[in-house]
Ligand SMILES: [Zn+2]
């Protein structure tokens with residue numbers, strides 16, 4: 020019988036299923052919508068990068084990055100062009116130029132530009148490459164001078 024309590028419980032279950040689905044599979048697109056990328060896993064890591072390569076590529080002081088397992092990131096529509104400013108190969112939409120992905124050399128992970136993720140998904144845990152920073156960001160996250168230890172760097176931080 021559809022009592023109010025049963026209906027409420029069913030609604031909660033459906034909401035949980037939808038949340039679950041949204042967490043596991045998302046689709047991002049470039050600004051012109053020609054490129055669509057399906058992502059089927061949680062981010063491995065999320066952070067801000069202040070390196071001069073990201074500055075050159077983005078035209079901004081720093082960028083937000085979410086790293087995903089490479090196997091979980093698939094281009095489903097459109098064409099990405101690969102470009103490299105200094106060191107890191109990045110990919111942008113062949114039509115509108117939106118920077119979408121970065122290939123991380125040596126590890127099987129792909130960096131996704133955080134501004135393309137669904138609202139609320141990007142939850143950065145630290146800042147990296149702060150030695151290059153042109154705009155100090157004062158927040159409660161760790162500010163690593165280079166790469167953090169689990170990225171093969173050191174624990175050295177900058178004092179902002
Ligand atoms: Zn585009």
Ligand SMILES: [Zn+2]
Nearest residue numbers: 068069070073
């Ligand atoms: Zn960078």
